[in-house]
Amino acid sequence: MGNSNKTYDVVVIGAGHNGLTNAAFLAKSGLDVLVLEKNDYIGGATVSRELEPGWFYSNCSYVCSLFRPEIYQALDLGRHGLEIVPLQGSVTFSQSGDYFGSYHHSEIRRREIARHSQRDADASIRFDADLMKWCRLIRGMLLRTPPDPTSFKPRDFMEFAFLLKKFHELSEDQIYQFIRFFTMSIAEYLEEYFENDLLLAHFSGGSIIGTGLGVYSPGTAYVLLHHAMGDVDGNVGSWGFARGGMGAVSGALASAFQAHGGEIRSGAEVAEINVSGRTATGVTLASGEVIKAKKVVSNLDAQRTFLKVMNEKDVPPDVLTRARNFKIRGSSGKLNIALDGMPKFPTLPEGSPLTLGHMHFTDTLERLERAYDDWKEDRWSADPYTDTLIPSQYDPTVAPPGKHMMSVFVQYCPVEAEGGWTPEKKDAFGKTVIDQINDYSPGFKDMIVHAEVRTPKELEEEVGLTGGNIFQGELTLDQLLFNRPFPGYAQYRGPVRNMYMCSSSNHPGGGVMGAPGANAAREILRDLKRTDTTPEDFGDD
Amino acid sequence: MHDFTKTLAPSPFYDRIVAQSQTQNWAHWNGYQTPRVVDTVASEYFAVRSSCSVMDLTPMEKYRITGPDAKAFLNRLVVRDVSKLKPGRVTYVVWCNDEGKVIDDGTVFHLSEGVYRLCAQHHQLDWLRLSSIGFDVSIELETHDVAALSVQGPTSYSVLTEAGISGLETVKPFDIVHTQLDGFDITVSRTGFTGDLGYELWTEPENALALWDAIFEVKKRGLYDIRLIGLDALEMVRIEAGFIMPGWDFNTAETVIRDGYDRTPYELDLGWLVNLNKPYFTGKRALAAANKQPLKRKMVKLILDGNKVPSGSFIFDRKDGKNIGAVMAHSWSPILKRAIAYADIELINGQVPKEVSVEIYYQKELAWKLHWARAEVTDKPFWTPKRRSITPPDAY
Numbered sequence: 001m002g003n004s005n006k007t008y009d010v011v012v013i014g015a016g017h018n019g020l021t022n023a024a025f026l027a028k029s030g031l032d033v034l035v036l037e038k039n040d041y042i043g044g045a046t047v048s049r050e051l052e053p054g055w056f057y058s059n060c061s062y063v064c065s066l067f068r069p070e071i072y073q074a075l076d077l078g079r080h081g082l083e084i085v086p087l088q089g090s091v092t093f094s095q096s097g098d099y100f101g102s103y104h105h106s107e108i109r110r111r112e113i114a115r116h117s118q119r120d121a122d123a124s125i126r127f128d129a130d131l132m133k134w135c136r137l138i139r140g141m142l143l144r145t146p147p148d149p150t151s152f153k154p155r156d157f158m159e160f161a162f163l164l165k166k167f168h169e170l171s172e173d174q175i176y177q178f179i180r181f182f183t184m185s186i187a188e189y190l191e192e193y194f195e196n197d198l199l200l201a202h203f204s205g206g207s208i209i210g211t212g213l214g215v216y217s218p219g220t221a222y223v224l225l226h227h228a229m230g231d232v233d234g235n236v237g238s239w240g241f242a243r244g245g246m247g248a249v250s251g252a253l254a255s256a257f258q259a260h261g262g263e264i265r266s267g268a269e270v271a272e273i274n275v276s277g278r279t280a281t282g283v284t285l286a287s288g289e290v291i292k293a294k295k296v297v298s299n300l301d302a303q304r305t306f307l308k309v310m311n312e313k314d315v316p317p318d319v320l321t322r323a324r325n326f327k328i329r330g331s332s333g334k335l336n337i338a339l340d341g342m343p344k345f346p347t348l349p350e351g352s353p354l355t356l357g358h359m360h361f362t363d364t365l366e367r368l369e370r371a372y373d374d375w376k377e378d379r380w381s382a383d384p385y386t387d388t389l390i391p392s393q394y395d396p397t398v399a400p401p402g403k404h405m406m407s408v409f410v411q412y413c414p415v416e417a418e419g420g421w422t423p424e425k426k427d428a429f430g431k432t433v434i435d436q437i438n439d440y441s442p443g444f445k446d447m448i449v450h451a452e453v454r455t456p457k458e459l460e461e462e463v464g465l466t467g468g469n470i471f472q473g474e475l476t477l478d479q480l481l482f483n484r485p486f487p488g489y490a491q492y493r494g495p496v497r498n499m500y501m502c503s504s505s506n507h508p509g510g511g512v513m514g515a516p517g518a519n520a521a522r523e524i525l526r527d528l529k530r531t532d533t534t535p536e537d538f539g540d541d
Numbered sequence: 542m543h544d545f546t547k548t549l550a551p552s553p554f555y556d557r558i559v560a561q562s563q564t565q566n567w568a569h570w571n572g573y574q575t576p577r578v579v580d581t582v583a584s585e586y587f588a589v590r591s592s593c594s595v596m597d598l599t600p601m602e603k604y605r606i607t608g609p610d611a612k613a614f615l616n617r618l619v620v621r622d623v624s625k626l627k628p629g630r631v632t633y634v635v636w637c638n639d640e641g642k643v644i645d646d647g648t649v650f651h652l653s654e655g656v657y658r659l660c661a662q663h664h665q666l667d668w669l670r671l672s673s674i675g676f677d678v679s680i681e682l683e684t685h686d687v688a689a690l691s692v693q694g695p696t697s698y699s700v701l702t703e704a705g706i707s708g709l710e711t712v713k714p715f716d717i718v719h720t721q722l723d724g725f726d727i728t729v730s731r732t733g734f735t736g737d738l739g740y741e742l743w744t745e746p747e748n749a750l751a752l753w754d755a756i757f758e759v760k761k762r763g764l765y766d767i768r769l770i771g772l773d774a775l776e777m778v779r780i781e782a783g784f785i786m787p788g789w790d791f792n793t794a795e796t797v798i799r800d801g802y803d804r805t806p807y808e809l810d811l812g813w814l815v816n817l818n819k820p821y822f823t824g825k826r827a828l829a830a831a832n833k834q835p836l837k838r839k840m841v842k843l844i845l846d847g848n849k850v851p852s853g854s855f856i857f858d859r860k861d862g863k864n865i866g867a868v869m870a871h872s873w874s875p876i877l878k879r880a881i882a883y884a885d886i887e888l889i890n891g892q893v894p895k896e897v898s899v900e901i902y903y904q905k906e907l908a909w910k911l912h913w914a915r916a917e918v919t920d921k922p923f924w925t926p927k928r929r930s931i932t933p934p935d936a937y
Binding site (some may be wrong): 101104105107110111112118119120121122123125126129131133136170171173174349351352353354 | 546547548549663665666667668670682800846
């Protein structure tokens with residue numbers, strides 16, 4: 001039992017990357033901050049787990065791109081052990097025995113696109129420029145608190161003016177195009193540029209990762225931005241591996257937090273946020289221990305926050321209603337595989353660099369849409385879309401020498417598999433994925449030393465992501481910007497005084513950005529009239 | 542199977558170019574390995590201006606445009622009236638998007654009745670195919686199927702004649718002739734990117750080395766000096782000649798991300814190309830509207846005082862005055878003994894200023910220094926020798 005008489009300045013619920021980011025900026029300001037984590041390990045969905053001796057799985061999030069470089073710099077995460085290594089390119093294998101490789105080098109990539117369609121090689125110039133326009137617009141909003149359009153406070157006017165100014169840098173035509181982009185399906189968006197089926201399938205994959213939507217569902221074009229607007233060392237669209245796995249991200253954040261005097265308690269599940277007279281006063285742990293705090297920050301998703309750890313009597317009915325209707329359906333599974341050696345992909349020429357990047361085995365939009373159809377019927381995709389990576393090719397710390405670690409993100413996987421998951425169903429799901437990889441990598445199955453199969457159920461039960469939704473809420477326009485998580489609550493303040501939210505359920509959403517955590521910290525420091533320790537956007541002009 | 546081991550592709554002249562390159566200093570141009578400098582920039586520059594230069598032109602984007610609507614399609618594509626372009630003639634063009642912003646520039650070759658070649662600075666197949674909807678026209682990329690050499694300089698006519706290409710004495714600027722050399726077909730046009738007397742030679746890739754060898758044989762015979770040149774020397778002569786490079790001197794419309802960073806032909810001082818009297822063409826409505834509005838900015842040419850070359854320089858209305866723009870392409874002109882530059886500037890009270898001040902940072906023995914140079918603004922090419930246009934050309 002801790003010191004029950006002590007009152008912390010701030011208690012943060014959940015030691016995921018946003019909770020730790022939030023806590024680190026608050027501690028940097030000199031506040032006395034405690035982070036509580038239900039698991040025995042920190043990180044939430046940014047973890048590296050040694051489930052088979054010698055292999056470390058990034059068993060939830062698995063690549064890094066969106067994490068804000070401003071946060072990295074402001075918290076000096078490099079000195080706290082973080083290293084992001086850019087990864088090279090991507091490949092989609094086709095059923096006909098060919099492949100499309102998106103090489104790291106632009107000239108080689110162009111030649112490869114031209115191999116499939118000369119016209120698409122030229123169209124990719126137009127596509128890249130258009131996508132960069134939208135990336136640029138959204139990137140400028142990531143480290144900002146969304147305005148409340150219904151408010152008459154001068155600050156909200158200023159923020160709204162900022163947003164409009166951002167829009168004004170676009171021409172009228174571009175604004176119309178942007179609104180189309182926000183509401184279109186990725187398939188239809190890409191078809192305005194490309195003609196080749198394999199290219200269309202390759203470029204659309206990023207738009208369905210983590211969503212309960214298909215490639216033809218309106219709103220998926222926008223999701224592409226969450227996979228295209230990140231950067232590694234200024235290379236927009238690049239992805240990277242955190243050396244040591246995603247646990248290195250939370251590890252560095254925790255180290256920075258502790259260096260500023262912060263305190264972390266793991267194995268400390270919060271049962272309830274205590275509220276007295278419309279004001280949060282602290283939390284009660286599952287163990288019954290009461291911890292007092294002047295401010296309480298929830299890094300849990302919106303449903304868990306308002307429907308589980310808050311007493312529903314403390315929550316206004318409209319918030320309860322919105323929380324219940326919050327779109328947070330899980331749609332993704334994951335396999336983490338320890339391999340005895342490097343799998344072979346005979347389709348690729350000897351020495352090809354394409355195994356170094358994202359590998360996909362779905363070569364048409366139709367197969368992608370069919371994979372979604374299965375999920376709607378509460379089945380895992382019989383022919384799933386996967387994002388397969390072998391980070392041990394770069395990272396010597398995640399597998400023993402000569403051995404490899406494979407991360408397979410699987411779209412789609414239902415929250416409840418036709419009446420509920422059983423161990424047999426989970427095995428069958430894993431087998432579906434492994435069989436697909438084995439089709440392109442003969443002998444793959446025999447190399448498997450250990451495999452962890454994760455469905456949305458495990459993501460919910462272990463990590464605490466409601467429905468196993470990796471973004472802590474669908475990234476559609478009705479749940480973005482000043483609508484995230486709900487209208488009127490997009491400025492990180494909860495429905496009772498001294499209570500805040502910093503999870504990915506808040507603007508700008510999921511993808512291991514750290515931005516919700518930093519933005520919430522800025523609001524808390526503003527309320528405390530303390531100097532802002534959170535970084536400003538680098539800007540790109 | 543895709544060769545991922547090589548960043549750049551070799552041109553059909555690759556073996557000869559590598560053999561001649563003393564520096565192995567390479568650049569990339571449209572995916573091809575291209576010499577930046579072969580020997581020294583000075584010797585290559587003066588090959589163009591004093592004797593005879595050779596440059597591999599194969600990487601330039603080339604499209605073959607044929608079919609019943611080829612002429613109508615091209616005339617709808619570009620802002621200039623090309624409907625009267627006769628077979629055997631070439632003309633310089635730019636083309637715009639619907640907003641009247643320049644997508645690219647290039648040359649239209651009317652090779653023979655109804656058969657055209659469009660040469661472009663950038664990849665255009667997507668735009669050309671989009672623009673061709675409704676036209677009975679075939680558009681094929683032929684960049685890799687045509688080997689091309691640019692032979693430029695005062696002795697280029699004499700060199701090519703000695704190499705065995707006859708009949709050039711009657712070939713006027715922008716003319717095309719189809720002829721033969723040692724039994725294979727070549728096409729010769731009196732065109733170039735140097736502002737000097739010069740020709741471009743086009744043939745099938747299997748004849749590339751024979752064409753090369755026929756030209757350099759003239760040098761072996763001791764008649765004339767002939768030098769392979771690289772992109773650095775070309776940059777100097779093309780600036781002197783007043784040619785602009787889309788994508789370097791200004792943003793091409795398709796690649797622009799920030800609103801207002803693209804340019805109309807008027808803003809590029811290419812208004813003379815726009816024919817608002819011809820039937821509908823892409824961008825016509827926007828250009829007609831733009832033509833009625835006073836210009837706000839313009840690409841201008843600068844002739845600087847002093848000997849400092851402006852690199853990355855801001856332009857001011859006067860020393861320590863108002864920043865009105867920046868230098869784009871720039872060079873020392875060995876023939877003029879002047880620093881010359883293109884600058885993208887805002888107009889002052891609706892007028893192109895007659896002179897501006899250029900803030901130049903430069904190094905002496907690693908020490909950084911600042912120099913303000915007065916610059917005269919001009920709208921004429923920096924250098925236009927008579928020999929460029931007289932027919933028959935001077936023989937040596």
